[in-house]
Amino acid sequence: xxxxxxxxxxxxxxxxxxxxxxxxxxxxxxxxxxxxxxxxxxxxxxxxxxxxxxxxxxxxxxxxxxxxxxxxxxxxxxxxxxxxxxxxxxxxxxxxxxxxxxxxxxxxxxxxxxxxxxxxxxxxxxxxxxxxxxxxxxxxxxxxxxxxxxxxxxxxxxxxxxxxxxxxxxxxxxxxxxxxxxxxxxxxxxxxxxxxxxxxxxxxxxxxxxxxxxx
Ligand SMILES: [Mg+2]
Numbered sequence: 190x191x192x193x194x195x196x197x198x199x200x201x202x203x204x205x206x207x208x209x210x211x212x213x214x215x216x217x218x219x220x221x222x223x224x225x226x227x228x229x230x231x232x233x234x235x236x237x238x239x240x241x242x243x244x245x246x247x248x249x250x251x252x253x254x255x256x257x258x259x260x261x262x263x264x265x266x267x268x269x270x271x272x273x274x275x276x277x278x279x280x281x282x283x284x285x286x287x288x289x290x291x292x293x294x295x296x297x298x299x300x301x302x303x304x305x306x307x308x309x310x311x312x313x314x315x316x317x318x319x320x321x322x323x324x325x326x327x328x329x330x331x332x333x334x335x336x337x338x339x340x341x342x343x344x345x346x347x348x349x350x351x352x353x354x355x356x357x358x359x360x361x362x363x364x365x366x367x368x369x370x371x372x373x374x375x376x377x378x379x380x381x382x383x384x385x386x387x388x389x390x391x392x393x394x395x396x397x398x399x400x401x402x403x404x
Contacts, residue, residue: 191289192397193341195329195359198294198301198316200346200367202281205271209260209296212267216259222248232368235347239295240323242349257319261297268304274366276386278310283390285312287397289336292316293328293343325350329357342396344389351379362392 199205210231217225224246225231234242243253284290290313294301298318305311317328325343333341343354346367351374354361363379365371366386374382381392 190339190400191287192400193291193332193336193339193359194284194288194393195291195293195332195341195343196281197343197345197347197350197367198292198296200369201344201364202273202277202292203271203304204274205264206368208267208271209264212260212263213256215263216256217248219259220252220255222252222256224248235349235368237349238324238326238353239349240319261300261320264296264300265303268300273308274386276389278308280386280389281310281312284393288393289314289339291332293325293332295319295323295325325353326357329354329359333357333359340396340400342393346374348373348377351377354379360396364389 196202199209210228213231214225225234234246236242237245240253243256248256281290292301292313294316296318298316298320301318302316305313317332322328329341329343341359342362343350343357343359344362344364345351345354346364347369351361351363361379362381362383363374363377365374365382365384371382371384383389383392
């Protein structure tokens, strides 16, 4: 049985926080949204689903969509500037040998896909960005339903990721090298909490070794 390993993108695979914040705040400025001004304001949006976080601070409906489009356009232009976290490309290649990989992100599918493809890492079954659905719960459940009875694990770097993985009914893995960091993730108690990218493949192998030998 090949299990499902579902990765978040920003903060798990790529070190993109500064570019993402700039893109988001520029898009907010363009559309006259002043609810999110600082790095902390921005990071707090990810205590829940990013799009729910935006709605919670007052960005709703068309405005939220306009900010998302503006942010995605800017991120497309910046994608050559950020890079993978050290050890991630190797971990992705190794994981793809024994698992089916999906990327489930709040970023735009094309931004994610073009970056992975440009680095010869088209190892995923599909990239599901916010353009396909803003809810990670629905996307995780949708992927799981395509692979009935296959165990799944979601790897994320924010409190919102862990909450959505938990709600979708999959194993949650928090990574401390991303946007929310170790102390913040410890409070939400993911099923596994990894300190460095070198911990990723051993964690996935442990998860798989605990699976039943059927299927
Ligand atoms: Mg993330």
